[in-house]
Amino acid sequence: xxxxxxxxxxxxxQGFLGNQKAASNVxxxxxxxxxxxxxSALIEDIALNRSxxxxxxxxxxxxxxxxxxxLKQGTNPSRAEELVQETMLMVWRKASSFDARKxxxxxxxxxxxxxxxxxxxxxxxxxxxxxxEGLEVADTAPGADDRVDESQQADILKAAIDDLPDTQRDIIxxxxxxxxxHGEIAEDLQLPLGTVKSRxxxxxxxxxxxxxxxx
Amino acid sequence: MITHHPDSxxxxxxxxxxxxxPMALSVACHASLCQTCAEEIQRLExxxxxxxxxxxxxxxxxxxxxxxxxxxxxxxxxTPPTVPHFxxxxxxxxxxxxxxxxxxxxxxxxxRHIGSKVSQFNLDLHIGSFKxxxxxxxxxxxxxxxxxxxxEATLVLTGGYTDQGQHFGVGDFDLKDxxxxxxxxxxxxxDCYALVVMDAPVVLAGPFSRFLNPxxxx
Numbered sequence: 001x002x003x004x005x006x007x008x009x010x011x012x013x014q015g016f017l018g019n020q021k022a023a024s025n026v027x028x029x030x031x032x033x034x035x036x037x038x039x040s041a042l043i044e045d046i047a048l049n050r051s052x053x054x055x056x057x058x059x060x061x062x063x064x065x066x067x068x069x070x071l072k073q074g075t076n077p078s079r080a081e082e083l084v085q086e087t088m089l090m091v092w093r094k095a096s097s098f099d100a101r102k103x104x105x106x107x108x109x110x111x112x113x114x115x116x117x118x119x120x121x122x123x124x125x126x127x128x129x130x131x132x133e134g135l136e137v138a139d140t141a142p143g144a145d146d147r148v149d150e151s152q153q154a155d156i157l158k159a160a161i162d163d164l165p166d167t168q169r170d171i172i173x174x175x176x177x178x179x180x181x182h183g184e185i186a187e188d189l190q191l192p193l194g195t196v197k198s199r200x201x202x203x204x205x206x207x208x209x210x211x212x213x214x215x
Numbered sequence: 216m217i218t219h220h221p222d223s224x225x226x227x228x229x230x231x232x233x234x235x236x237p238m239a240l241s242v243a244c245h246a247s248l249c250q251t252c253a254e255e256i257q258r259l260e261x262x263x264x265x266x267x268x269x270x271x272x273x274x275x276x277x278x279x280x281x282x283x284x285x286x287x288x289x290x291x292x293x294t295p296p297t298v299p300h301f302x303x304x305x306x307x308x309x310x311x312x313x314x315x316x317x318x319x320x321x322x323x324x325x326x327r328h329i330g331s332k333v334s335q336f337n338l339d340l341h342i343g344s345f346k347x348x349x350x351x352x353x354x355x356x357x358x359x360x361x362x363x364x365x366x367e368a369t370l371v372l373t374g375g376y377t378d379q380g381q382h383f384g385v386g387d388f389d390l391k392d393x394x395x396x397x398x399x400x401x402x403x404x405x406d407c408y409a410l411v412v413m414d415a416p417v418v419l420a421g422p423f424s425r426f427l428n429p430x431x432x433x
Contacts, residue, residue: 056284065267065271066267068273080273081276089286107263107264117232126232127239127312130312131253132248157262158265158269176266197222200227
């Protein structure tokens with residue numbers, strides 16, 4: 001059980017923006033950040049042309065981020081490395097399923113990581129929803145009209161997360177970083193299930209407002 | 216018009232990947248029919264994407280990129296499940312995620328008949344102590360009063376029913392637990408097909424851990 005306890009972690013004490021320097025295994029690689037459009041173009045180049053060069057550039061962008069995210073989730077380094085490689089392999093194989101209209105490249109990569117994690121660690125599948133004909137999802141990407149790059153977009157969201165009341169932020173962090181269900185979070189925090197549900201609802205609604213999600 | 220949705224906690228669990236596969240299947244089927252929940256899930260996944268961008272970078276092994284590059288041409292070891300050819304009626308009734316779990320069209324499934332009012336087909340999805348079934352309830356019939364040992368998540372696929380004064384129609388997600396004693400009355404006119412996910416007759420350790428696969432923890 002080497003799960004990171006966020007409540008005791010430097011990330012929680014220093015605020016979310018300060019946590020990059022907090023973990024000793026996080027390094028600055030000084031690579032220029034790629035914009036959303038550039039990342040999308042790389043994925044499309046893989047889908048259409050099976051471009052290994054595009055894949056290598058995408059790997060340089062995502063692999064260190066996937067590794068950091070997975071380490072935060074408490075996965076041990078060798079398993080984390082394996083998960084990163086398997087996830088990037090799925091990015092190569094599933095490139096044609098990426099649709100820039102449905103969300104940003106990082107949202108898509110996050111779902112691939114999530115599904116690979118479920119596959120590797122639990123031997124289960126994650127059934128994906130597919131809206132029936134006639135139903136359409138509005139573009140829900142934050143600031144979808146602006147061609148902001150991923151890190152700017154992430155900065156806006158980070159700031160919005162930092163602005164959340166602690167009670168709401170804790171739950172969102174536990175859900176994404178500690179791999180806990182809302183039921184387990186309720187047990188952890190010794191809160192009634194209904195309280196956890198309403199904090200999730202309020203927190204997500206607030207992020208949606210501050211980040212300016214459409215719809 | 217869908218009026219009963221999975222709550223904020225279940226949608227978050229679906230997006231983070233914390234839901235066990237049977238419950239995730241039910242939520243995925245609901246979200247295939249419900250634009251509101253599909254959009255909410257997309258926002259939650261976007262939160263995951265932004266956290267991925269915002270979590271910093273960690274050094275990957277020096278050999279990592281070459282290791283993956285050398286595997287790009289490998290054939291996929293896992294072959295996708297062969298999806299049967301469904302007839303039009305089945306395609307109309309079954310949300311896309313559910314089709315991956317059925318061996319044949321609705322009319323060709325080996326239904327188990329429970330009395331004259333109910334038929335059941337158990338999905339080949341065995342996770343922990345979950346039981347996942349496709350149910351067919353005869354139109355206009357009232358079902359026996361029953362309670363549950365654990366949770367029961369019902370997703371209505373055709374027709375509908377009324378239970379405890381509430382009506383559930385196509386796309387509605389109905390989550391009940393041990394506190395509920397119920398006697399659904401199926402709508403007249405059309406048989407009611409529903410995806411039903413039940414958790415254990417076995418009581419799991421904590422009162423809140425029911426949706427998790429009880430056997431495998433990280």
